[in-house]
Amino acid sequence: MANSVLTVDGMTCGHCVETINLAVGGLPGVNSVAVQLDNKSVTIDFDESTTDLETISSSIIEAGFEVVQN
Numbered sequence: 001m002a003n004s005v006l007t008v009d010g011m012t013c014g015h016c017v018e019t020i021n022l023a024v025g026g027l028p029g030v031n032s033v034a035v036q037l038d039n040k041s042v043t044i045d046f047d048e049s050t051t052d053l054e055t056i057s058s059s060i061i062e063a064g065f066e067v068v069q070n
């Protein structure tokens, strides 16, 4: 099981948080998602044998947000 933190731009309210929760949480292999608006972080627990960070990032981008490259 892997744990990663992404920085996501464009989240402004609880609705955005819910959108990301649904988009990322609905992916196969994602165990949990924790979104924090104050520091723009999205923390994901996922199974590396089922999904990867690129797939997760893509789902966030498709939902209308920007993943900041660190």
Ligand SMILES: [Cu+2]
Pocket: 011, 012, 013, 014, 015, 016, 017
């Ligand atoms: Cu919003």
